[in-house]
Amino acid sequence: MATAHGGTPAGTPKTKRPRRARGPTTPSRTPAASHDLDLLRQMLLIRRFEERCVELYSAAAIRGFVHLYIGEEAVAVGVHQALDERDAVVSTYREHGHALARGIPPEAVMAEMYGKSTGCSHGRGGSMHLFDADRRFYGGNAIVGGGLPLAAGLALADRLRGESRVTCCFFGDGAFAEGEFHETANLAALWGLPVLFVCENNLYAMGTALAREHAQTDLAMRAASYGMAAWAVDGMDVHAVERAARGAVESIRAGSGPHFLEMRTYRFRAHSMYDPDRYRPKDEVEEWKRHDPVTGLADGMRTAGLLDAAALEDLEHQAAEEIDDAVRAAEQAPEEPAEDLLLHVTGRHEEAQA
Amino acid sequence: MSTRTRPRAHPDDDSVTYREALREGLREALASDDRVFLMGEDVGRYGGCFGVSLGLLEEFGPDRVRDTPLSESAFVGAGIGAALAGLRPVVEIMTVNFSLLALDQILNNAATLRHMSGGQLGVPLVIRMTTGAGRQLAAQHSHSLEGWYAHIPGLRVLAPATIDDARHVLSAALVDPDPVLLFEHGSLYNAAGILDPSVRSVDLDRAAVRREGTDVTVVAYGGCVSKALEAAEELAGEGISAEVVDLRTLRPLDDATFVGSVRRTHRAVVVDEGWRSGSLSAEIESRICEQAFFELDAPVERVCSAEVPVPYARRLEEAALPQPAGIVAAARRVVS
Numbered sequence: 001m002a003t004a005h006g007g008t009p010a011g012t013p014k015t016k017r018p019r020r021a022r023g024p025t026t027p028s029r030t031p032a033a034s035h036d037l038d039l040l041r042q043m044l045l046i047r048r049f050e051e052r053c054v055e056l057y058s059a060a061a062i063r064g065f066v067h068l069y070i071g072e073e074a075v076a077v078g079v080h081q082a083l084d085e086r087d088a089v090v091s092t093y094r095e096h097g098h099a100l101a102r103g104i105p106p107e108a109v110m111a112e113m114y115g116k117s118t119g120c121s122h123g124r125g126g127s128m129h130l131f132d133a134d135r136r137f138y139g140g141n142a143i144v145g146g147g148l149p150l151a152a153g154l155a156l157a158d159r160l161r162g163e164s165r166v167t168c169c170f171f172g173d174g175a176f177a178e179g180e181f182h183e184t185a186n187l188a189a190l191w192g193l194p195v196l197f198v199c200e201n202n203l204y205a206m207g208t209a210l211a212r213e214h215a216q217t218d219l220a221m222r223a224a225s226y227g228m229a230a231w232a233v234d235g236m237d238v239h240a241v242e243r244a245a246r247g248a249v250e251s252i253r254a255g256s257g258p259h260f261l262e263m264r265t266y267r268f269r270a271h272s273m274y275d276p277d278r279y280r281p282k283d284e285v286e287e288w289k290r291h292d293p294v295t296g297l298a299d300g301m302r303t304a305g306l307l308d309a310a311a312l313e314d315l316e317h318q319a320a321e322e323i324d325d326a327v328r329a330a331e332q333a334p335e336e337p338a339e340d341l342l343l344h345v346t347g348r349h350e351e352a353q354a
Numbered sequence: 355m356s357t358r359t360r361p362r363a364h365p366d367d368d369s370v371t372y373r374e375a376l377r378e379g380l381r382e383a384l385a386s387d388d389r390v391f392l393m394g395e396d397v398g399r400y401g402g403c404f405g406v407s408l409g410l411l412e413e414f415g416p417d418r419v420r421d422t423p424l425s426e427s428a429f430v431g432a433g434i435g436a437a438l439a440g441l442r443p444v445v446e447i448m449t450v451n452f453s454l455l456a457l458d459q460i461l462n463n464a465a466t467l468r469h470m471s472g473g474q475l476g477v478p479l480v481i482r483m484t485t486g487a488g489r490q491l492a493a494q495h496s497h498s499l500e501g502w503y504a505h506i507p508g509l510r511v512l513a514p515a516t517i518d519d520a521r522h523v524l525s526a527a528l529v530d531p532d533p534v535l536l537f538e539h540g541s542l543y544n545a546a547g548i549l550d551p552s553v554r555s556v557d558l559d560r561a562a563v564r565r566e567g568t569d570v571t572v573v574a575y576g577g578c579v580s581k582a583l584e585a586a587e588e589l590a591g592e593g594i595s596a597e598v599v600d601l602r603t604l605r606p607l608d609d610a611t612f613v614g615s616v617r618r619t620h621r622a623v624v625v626d627e628g629w630r631s632g633s634l635s636a637e638i639e640s641r642i643c644e645q646a647f648f649e650l651d652a653p654v655e656r657v658c659s660a661e662v663p664v665p666y667a668r669r670l671e672e673a674a675l676p677q678p679a680g681i682v683a684a685a686r687r688v689v690s
Contacts (some may be wrong), residue, residue, distance in 0.1 A: 088439070122472025131471035138438060138475065143462045149428045150463060153435020153443075160391065160417060160441065167435075180458075183428030190423065344473035345507050347531030 033306040039081075039238050040301065041315050043073040043294045046097045048319045049106060052327065053096070053113065053127075057273050061331075062113040064126045065142075069097035071236075071268035074293035075200055076101040078241025079168060079261075082249040085135075088167040090151040093128035093142040094200075094267075098170055104132045110326040116333035123336040124344060144205075145171060145178035148197075152184050155193035155258075166252050168196040174205030176219050185258070189226040192257035196248055197223065199260065200235065202267045207279040223260035235265030236291040266291075372520045373543040376406045376482075379524035380444065384414050387442060390528065393420040393429055394446030394482075403448050404484060404543050430456035430481065434464050434533075437479040442528050447483040450499045450537065464533040465508030476531045480524065485513075486539040486577045486627055487675055493663035496671075498627040500537040500576070501634035504604040510534045511604040512558065513576035517547040519602065522556045530558070537604075539577030558603050561611040567597035570685045571615040573638055574625040575601035578676055582625050585681035594689055604634060612638065613645045620651040621688040625676050630658035655684035 050070050056062045069076070076097035083089065091098040099109050104120055112119030113127050121131045121140070129140040138154065141147035151169035158165045175181055176199055188195045199219055203210045210217050224230040229251065233244040241263060248259035266288040270277035301307035343350065370378070383390045392407060392414075398421040401408030411419040422429040426447060433445040447453045453460070460481070467475045487496035504511045510530055514523045520538070527534040564579060565586050574582040579600045586596035597619055599612045616622045622642055626635035639654045660674040 090435075119472070121470060121474075124472045125470045129470040131467075131474050133471065133474035138435075139467070139470070141463070143458055146431075146458060146462055149431020149459060150435035150438065152428060153432035153437070154439045155435070156432055157436040157439030157441045160436075180427055180431070183423070183425035184431070186423055187425060187428045187432060344469045344471075346510075347468065347476045350473060 033301075036297065036301050036306055037311070037315075039077055039242075040294070040297050040307070041318065042077045042101060043238065043297065044315050045106070045319045045322060046073045046076065046100050047294055048316075049100060049109075049323055049326075050096055052323050054273070056113070056327070062127070064128070065093065066113075066127045066273045067094040067271065068267065068269040068273075069094050071288065071292070072200060072202060072263075072265045073097055074238035074241050074297075075198065075235045075263045075265055076170075078238045079170075079196075079198055079245040081242040082245035083166065083168055086163070086165045088136040088138060088151075088154045088165065090138045090147040090154070090167065090169040091130070091140055092144075092147065092170055092172065092175075093140070094172070095130055095140055095170070096127070099130045099132070099137060099140075102132070102135055102137050104130065104135060104137060106322055106326040107329045108132070110323075111330040111333050114330040114333070115336070116330055117336045118329070118333040122344070145175035145180035147171065148175065148180045148184040149187075151195050151197075152188050152193055155188065155195045156191065158194055159191070164194075164253050166194050166196055166249050168198060170198045170200060172205065173199060173201040173203065173210055173219060174208075174213065175199075176201075176222075177205065177213055185223060185226040185228070185260070188258040189228045192255075194252045195258040196245070196252060197258060197260040198245075199223070199262045200265055201262050202265050204267075204271070204280070206271045207275070209279070220260060220262040223262070228258045228260055229256070230260035230262070232262045232264055235263030236293045236296060238293055238297055268292075367548070369546040369548050370517060370521075371544055371546045372517055372538075373404065373406055375517045375521035375549065376524070376538065377408065377410070379521050380407060380410060381413070383444065383524050383528055384410065384418055387528070389440065389442040390444060391418040391420060391441065392444045392446065393422055393433060395422055395424055395448055397421060397446050402446065404538075404540070406538075406543075407446070426452055426455035427459055431459040431463065433479050433481070434459060434467075434477050437477045437533075438467070438475055442478055442480075444480045444482060444524070444528075447481060449495050449540075450483050450485040451494050451497055453481075453483050453499075460503070460509070460533070460535075461506055465506045468508060468532065477533045478528070478531050479533045480527045480536060481533065482536040482538060484540045485537040486541060487659075487664045487671060488541040488577070490666055490668055490671055491540075492666040496664035498576075498659065500535070500604055501626065501628040503535050504607075504634055504637075506605070508532060509605060510558065511537070513537045513539070513602065513604055514556075515539075515542070515576050515579035515600050515602065516564075517545070518550050518553045519556050521549055522553060523558075526556045526558050537576060541577050545580070556602070559606070559608060561602050561608040562600045563597060563611070563615065564600045565596070565598040567595040567619065569595045569619055569689050570621040570623060571597045571599060571612065571619045572623045572625060572681060572685065573599045573601065573612045575604060575634075576627065578625045578627055581676060581678045582681055584678040585685065588678065588682050589685050592686075594685060596685055607637070607641070609641045609645065613642060616642050616646050617649045620649055622650070622654045623657060623681060623684045623688060624654060625657045625681055627659050627676055629661050630656060631661065633658060652688040655688050657681050657684050
């Protein structure tokens with residue numbers, strides 16, 4: 001399974017170099033180098049953030065279902081290179097990486113895990129329901145596939161208004177088996193909606209292996225049967241993800257309707273913090289860890305002379321500091337008062353309270 | 355859904371059907387607000403499976419009167435997404451039975467997103483659907499499940515029972531910042547009447563007293579209101595004065611109106627086309643008991659559908675549903 005799953009993406013859309021680099025903190029020689037450094041910074045932040053979540057979960061500081069994204073960081077970070085502020089993102093319950101890549105501050109995400117009032121969903125959502133209306137981040141959906149129709153609707157609104165915006169919808173290989181994917185793919189293709197379907201195929205629907213849940217495991221091929229452009233992409237390679245996403249988004253903006261990207265990836269951790277992970281062979285996990293997207297990028301940069309030990313240490317230090325700040329802020333943040341329990345159920349109630 | 359009923363012509367008077375009143379409400383909404391669009395199975399070329407949207411495609415075009423595939427979950431969910439993005443979609447589902455295919459979207463997304471997002475995201479969506487029995491359509495086209503939806507916080511659930519409500523309910527529903535479910539009883543589409551020109555809107559927070567009375571309060575909604583009025587007429591002949599309260603909004607319940615009525619009449623009959631167990635009628639009876647127990651001169655009576663899937667055969671279907679005779683009998687028991 002692992003060998004069939006890696007490799008280079010077939011038919012990846014045309015490469016385009018990034019237009020600009022964001023926030024490099026160490027001196028870099030070229031725009032490409034500073035861009036890579038930024039990719040690495042973002043992936044490291046997500047990785048370290050979630051590792052901290054594991055500690056906090058073990059210490060019972062955060063609770064609920066916590067689904068880690070560790071191993072899949074290249075997908076969120078790579079795809080977000082192609083999106084901008086005007087676009088919408090619909091996500092799943094494994095969305096810490098999507099939320100952070102979208103630019104939701106780590107403090108707001110961490111505070112939500114703590115159930116605090118400064119959390120990005122004011123303590124109503126927790127790990128599985130991160131929202132940020134201003135950043136057009138529409139959850140955080142814990143019903144597998146439940147966000148897919150929403151993405152079609154957000155895109156339909158853009159279409160009706162004549163906006164050149166894209167709605168990016170993340171979901172997993174498990175959701176691909178749900179009727180909601182097939183209904184939505186049909187609708188989006190039928191109406192030519194500007195949706196980027198990003199299927200994070202991490203080979204397992206909770207504990208069920210891809211081949212045990214799908215009669216045909218080539219998901220990109222099946223998506224293509226709806227009449228939309230569809231590619232399989234090496235989801236462990238942030239550059240490949242970025243290239244594919246940029247190509248797809250440009251094409252969607254140009255009016256060519258929905259596109260589908262099957263990101264072939266892997267989660268290094270169990271499905272959730274509750275999961276004893278008895279269904280995966282250890283050597284399979286180890287094999288995939290050799291394709292770690294974070295170390296993979298760092299190694300590539302080092303080989304190309306774009307990263308030295310000091311720069312990497314600097315990035316690690318930055319990430320640790322940012323996360324320390326987020327944890328500290330979350331711990332100190334006020335609880336949501338129990339008197340506010342009935343807030344946010346209906347808008348009229350809200351109006352009456354105001 | 356195989357029936358298509360043409361709007362009735364009214365050469366002799368100014369009366370309109372419930373269907374036409376709904377259509378006029380839709381036309382007004384589409385004409386007055388660019389954000390409004392209608393979407394659903396057969397709403398366009400077919401003219402709506404019950405003829406409600408007949409002619410609107412020609413008037414407003416295929417972007418705003420949008421035929422969908424048979425994908426309840428996807429097109430209801432798409433309505434939710436479009437509402438999140440600031441539009442005002444009106445989504446039609448053929449019947450409440452089919453809405454179960456979209457129940458996940460309605461409950462887990464439409465009703466829940468505002469709360470889960472800490473108040474950031476409202477879903478101003480209107481979902482219209484047919485409900486109820488009486489047309490020999492058997493169990494998969496006949497159920498009254500609006501009571502289930504009325505269970506869900508975050509939704510507003512409406513059941514227009516009159517021509518005037520049908521005409522004006524949509525504009526009121528469209529200003530609600532939350533998802534509104536509109537249950538149109540299938541037996542009402544052909545009902546005709548004269549629109550009251552003094553009625554310009556529907557108060558979605560208030561039940562309506564459709565007939566005043568002093569001896570017993572009959573609480574009903576949707577397709578059962580006319581049956582309750584018929585029963586009240588018969589009771590009047592026997593010297594029993596029945597007040598008929600039309601709930602109009604099933605969530606949130608306007609208990610002030612029906613409890614207030616019971617405080618005056620001291621007796622209550624609750625009519626509900628849903629099944630009795632765990633029903634809306636149970637909730638209403640419970641609220642009457644909680645708030646006016648010592649005002650009651652008799653136990654509250656309930657007239658509900660028999661606890662069977664709705665059968666096809668006419669005689670069996672009639673026996674399964676609340677009927678005026680049953681309401682009359684219940685009222686007699688509480689006043690005796």
